Amino acid sequence: MPAFQTSPGMRDILPPESERWRRFDAVFAAVAESAGYGQLMTPVLEDLGVFARLGEGGEGVSKEMYQFTDKGGRDVALRPEVTASVCRAFAQHRPTTPWKVWYSGPNFRYEKPQRGRYRQFDQVGIEVVGVDDPMLDVEVIALADEFFRALGLRRITLIVNSLGEPEDRTRYIEALRAHFESFPEGLSATSRETLLRNPLRVLDSKRPEDQAAIAAAPQIADFHSPAAAEHFEAVQAGLRALGVDFVVEPKLVRGLDYYRRTIFEFQSDALDSAQNALGGGGRYDGLVEALGGPPASGVGFALGLDRTLIACDEEGVFQVLPRRLDAFVVDVTGGLQAAAITAALRAAGLTADRGFDNRSMKAQMKLANRSEAAYAVIIGEDEVAAGTVVVKPMDGGEQTNVPRSELVARIQRPTGTDRHD
C-alpha cells in the first residue's frame, strides 16, 4: 500500500491515455479556432464572489464549492465552471466585442465521486460575449455539433429550448409553482422539496409518480414574449439552414439562474439515460453586468471530457493509438554511441529512444520491441570499428549494415523505396 494516493475524486491520467486527452483538446481547439475563437486561460482559483452568483440556482452549488480562506484572509474558491470566469475576465479587461473565446481545463466540485463524476474534472467550451444575434446561438451550437462529429460520435442528440426573457421566465416559474402545488395527484417527496428551491428543476424529474403532473404542466413557450419567441424561431431556422438536427424539448431546463432565452444540451444515446448529457449551454445575458461589467449578452457551452470519452468508447471511436518511435538505439559498447546516434536522429526530426544501463543486447532488443519502434539501430564493437550501424526493421524485414553517415537518410527513407542507389 502506497503511503499516499490521489485524493478522492481525483486521479492521474497516465500515458497513453493522456495522449488521448491532449488530442481531444487539439481537436476542440481546431474546431473553435476555425471559427475565429481564441484561447482564454483563466486562473483555477478566483475570489469566491465570482462564483457566488451561481449559488442562487441550486443549493448544491455552494455546498459543492471548493472554497476556503487564503493566508491573506481572502475568500477564494476553485472554479466549479468557467463561464463565470469568462464573464469576470470580460468585465476586467473590456475587450472589443464580439469576444469569442474557447477554453479547456480542470474544474472542481466537492461531490461524491463515482464513474464519470470526479471532484476534479476537465471541460472544454466556448463563450461569446457582446452579441445578441440569434445567428450567434446558431454558430455556437453548430460548433459543438461539429466537434462531436470530428471525434467520430454519431449517436448524439441535440435538444434545445428557450427560457424566454427574464420576466417571461419569472412568470413561468410562478405558473409552474402554482400548477405543481395544486396538482391533485401531487408529486414525489423529493420533487416537493425541489419545488421549493427551483420549480424548473421539477420538470427534470424522471420519477414515475411525477410524470402526470409534469405532462400537465404549463409550457414555457406560452410565456415567451414576442421578442423571445422571435429569437427562438430564428435560432431554429438557422440550425435547419445549417442542417444541424435538433429536437425542441419544452421540459429542458438548466439549473442556474443566469440562463436566458436559448438553452441546449447534447445527449448521447450510447450512454445510460441517467447520465447521458455530454454538455450543454445557453445564453446568459446579464451575467457580465452582475459581475460588475457593462451590460453585455453572452452565449456559450461547455462539455465534459470524461463522459464524452466514455461515449467515444461506447461507439468505438476516437481511439488513440500510442505514438510509435522511428528508431530505438541498441548499443552494447557502453552507451556513448547511442547517445550520439539518438541525438543525431532527433536533430533530424525523427523520434528515437535508446537502452540504458548497458544491458544485454537481448534486453535492449526487448525494449526496442516494446517501444514499437519502426527500426532498431544496433551498434556493437564491430560497427564502431567499421563506422557503420545495423538497421533492423522491427516488422521482420531484412536487417542491413549501413555507414553511419547514411543512417538518418535510411530511416527517413526506408529501404525498398530508394531504388536510385
Added chain:
RNA sequence: GUGGUCAUAGCUCAAUAGGUAGAGCACCAGGUUGUGAUCCUGGCGGUUGGGGGUUCAAGUCCCCUUGGCCACCCCA
C-alpha cells in the same frame, strides 16, 4: 449528504467448512558467448487497504476506518 457493495502480488483474479497465501499476465535472468515479438526453465514480487476484537489459529467471523464502484441527492 443518504443507502448498498467491494478491497488478496504492478495488473486480472483464485484460496475448500476459520488451519503456513496461489495462478495467469507483466517484469528480470538464463536457454541462444551480437538480435525482439513465439517457446522452455528459473527468479523477483504480498505484514491479504489500515486499526482493533473473537479464536489454539483470521484473507475468511465482528467493530471501526480509508478508498473504489453502484443507486439516490445534486448536476454549473
